[in-house]
Amino acid sequence: MGKAKEKQEEVPYAESHLYKIRHSAAHVMAQAVIEMFPNGKVAIGPPIEDGFYYDFELPRALTPDDLDKIEKRMRKIIKGKYAFERQELSADKAREVFADQPYKIELIEGLESGGYDEYGEKIEEAPVISIYKHDTFEDLCRGPHVENTGEINPSAVKLLNVAGAYWRGDEKNTMLQRIYGTAWESVEELEAYLERLKEAQERDHRTLGRELDLFSFSQDVGPGLALWHPNGGRIRAQIEEYWSQRHREGGYERVYTPHIGKANLWQTSGHLNWYKDGMYAPLTIEEQEYYIKPMNCPFHIAIFKSQMHSYRDLPMRFAEFGTVYRYERSGTLHGLMRVRGFTQDDAHLFCTLEQMPEEILGVLEFSLSILRDFGFQEFDIELSVRDPKNPGKYAGQDSDWKMAEAALISAIEKLGLSYRRVEGEAVFYGPKIDIKVHDALNRTWQITTIQFDFWLPEAFEMEFVGQDGEPHQPYMVHRALLGSMERFFGVLIEHYKGAFPVWLAPVQAELIPIADRHFDYAYDALAKLKAAGLRAEVDDSGDRMGNKIRKAQGQKVPYMLVIGDREIEEGAVSLRLRSGEDLGATSVDDFIAMAQEAVKSKAQV
RNA sequence: GCCGAUGUAGCUCAAUUGGCAGAGCAACGCUCUUGUAAAGCGUAGGUUAUGGGUUCGAGUCCCAUCAUCGGCUCCA
Structure with missing residues (x-):
């Protein structure tokens, strides 16, 4: 990650080859979509972090099946190695070209008169209007693009999902359909990215919760x-x-x-003036209004x-x-x-x-x-x-x-x-x-x-x-x-990822007696751990040891203390970490000291 | 709030064109007494999110509502 950052500092993303690839992939996607819906309207389609998107107004909602078709068609277009041709033109000429594309017309107006770019942000002086054309698709665009569609790796492009998005991000405007995609220089990079998405999904706090x-x-x-x-x-x-x-x-x-206060308080603070939308309706108590x-x-x-x-x-x-x-x-x-x-x-x-x-x-x-x-x-x-x-x-x-x-x-x-x-x-x-x-x-x-x-x-x-x-x-x-x-x-x-460090873990140690006859020893050890201020519990279910370990692993308990005949004989516990490492027999006192140290130092594990 | 999708047992998911709601895990009971990531057998568990409608018949089709998910907008 550090390396990627350094690399980014050398060449800003907006000037990188990858940026051009993604920008070009967005155009290719737009072509595929317009072929599917000849009367569809195109809005904007920039590269973003890790990929690109393009917004469309289409006669019907897109389905996952559509995405598959669009993706397939994109690969064909890519393989056609169509050159991206830049052309500069006047605002009037541009209006002619995009006569049936209302969003493009609006962008042209912005560029021409107010000097607003496609995100609605003000730019200093009216820029040169340019269009980029490849194969049958041409788009109002300042570029830059790759030389030809063949520079996009067809196996490193993937469409991810469809989502609604307001034109120019303003909720008063039409809701468009946005297709998100990702594109990389190599298949390996694409796979690494998809792996990252998967990793993020595995860490989702809602699932872990x-x-x-x-x-x-x-x-x-x-x-x-x-x-x-x-x-x-x-x-x-x-x-x-x-x-x-x-x-x-x-x-x-x-x-x-307290949780509520009189209306007057919120009047004075100004909240009722400029934060009212964020507040719940007032309660009336003895003819006085209160707000949460x-x-x-x-x-x-x-x-x-x-x-x-x-x-x-x-x-x-x-x-x-x-x-x-x-x-x-x-x-x-x-x-x-x-x-x-x-x-x-x-x-x-x-x-x-x-x-x-x-x-x-x-x-x-x-x-x-x-x-x-x-x-x-x-x-x-x-x-x-x-x-x-x-x-x-x-x-x-x-x-x-x-x-x-x-x-x-x-x-x-x-x-x-x-x-x-x-x-x-x-x-x-x-x-x-x-x-x-x-x-x-x-x-x-x-x-x-x-x-x-x-x-x-x-x-x-x-x-x-x-x-x-x-x-x-x-x-x-x-x-x-x-x-x-x-x-x-x-x-x-x-x-x-749910594996909290020892000082935060809800259960710091799971005591795992192998058979029923080890329960009493486990309860004694539990009492010692609790007396030492540790959060521990004994798994006295009817499960076998293997499953007790599996359950504790699943709960991401940092320490598992296995207790069988050998441990009882030695006055010890067998210490297993959630990493899977087996540290073998340890006295209860030594374990307590070790766990207390991990708590005290807030050890990150 | 808006666009789109989804909602079946505690969890993960099945159920052919509309034709008897099912499995695994979890739970509970019994047997086994176990050595570092799943013992075996059994029992129970459902107004298919909610409310309407179409139909001889709805998990499946239609409408509304609620919630969740992916985004947009907004934000701790």
Whole structure:
């Protein structure tokens, strides 16, 4: 993976040969589709990470059978070695060529007048309009392409699935049919990619969640509302315990707040103005309206405001596992990754302007340190700032924004990290840093968010008394470190493929007596393990040893302790790891020491 | 929410053109007392997601609803 990255840095993907192959494969696919549906309309078809797609408007829905046919036809076209011919032409001429292709006409208008590209993004100056033609298919396209279709490896192309996609990604527009495909230089690369997809599927937290009995959803309870089972609960309790300890050490105070609050609170906070779509309908209690909380901040602010504060009290750091409920559209729910009720490991920092840089540095360092303990080593850091073209849509003073951005950058740089600056991605109330982690398959997941807030301190008229005896407004930072417990758990499951490190494993050791006469010894050993703080159980089912091992392997238990006549005679247990390694006889005490060390060091196994 | 697909036992899946809902695993019971990834035999388990409709007859065809899956949009 590291190598691939280096290679990418040498030649940017958009200029690589593979990019051209995929772009060309998209054209070939479009030709095959249009041959099948001569009146079909084509939209756009770019290369993407690992493949390509093309969007169509067709008279009927495509079936998997259609994909097979299209794929077969593509191979024939490829073998025809048709040259890709580029031609530049005027907008008027282009309109003639694509007279019966409304989406292309719209693209041409964009290119000509406003200077918008096919993704609807503004481009500086109106570009030259070009078309690429191969065999019978011609497409409005800036290229580049391979010389001829023969450069595409027909055995390294595969169509994957059909999906709906809005024209230009806007839900007000027509829904088109998108065909996703993948293309590589060699069959081996294609197979490796398909293997990667399979690997991702095997790690799917929804499947593992059922197999390991971690969590479920119930039709009776409702969609997007997760039920944590005892095994998932054990892991979560472990995470929360560790988190609590780190936060105590890190100078956070633990707070607890209710799940609902009066309408007025949400009016003041601004949520009813700009977050109403994400909130559930109000409850009426004694003629007062209450809302279920979509965020915890107003409550933490209420705690802050419950008394006068001196500058000497600052910084103050309030942390809470705050359970929030947000309306998510039904089609967006996805296992634990996207739910309607979730618990944020939320915290709010209140401080003076002078304290701000140190607070930011502290919270960033703190976050990375905790994420590393969960086995994440690589991070993408994104700095989201204002859209310079649209300064009107943000709260706060210009100077605040500059100060905040400088504080964020300085913290990132002090830690020697690289980051990506994203304009226009800031929340309206302030800039933010997001941390994405890379998992075991090198996929990235948004986890941590650290957000400045210039709005709430003002909206709630927060104050502290400064050294000068005058009231001042504190600065405020929101931060969710693990993000949501649900999503974080989902990511952990996929990262570890369900094989949690010893400190998190729901069952750390499975005691496996070979025959009934070994049960009592096993129960004695179990008592010792439990007394030592380990999570263990005895498999006293009627199964044979082989099946007991198989079951424990399936549950991904890190240690299996086999007990038979020999072990009892030696006062030992026979230690098997879930890797399959047989470490042989070990005394119970030695095993306890070893397991405790693995827990303490959070050993990644 | 939108486009498309799917929904049969706890799980994985069968069931010919519309013609008696079935298997493996899991569960439970009995026998065996076992040496590093599946012992044998037996028992039980279902209003085929839900509600309507067509039909002599519906798991199968039609309509609606719900949920899930692949995407789009949105996001912790």
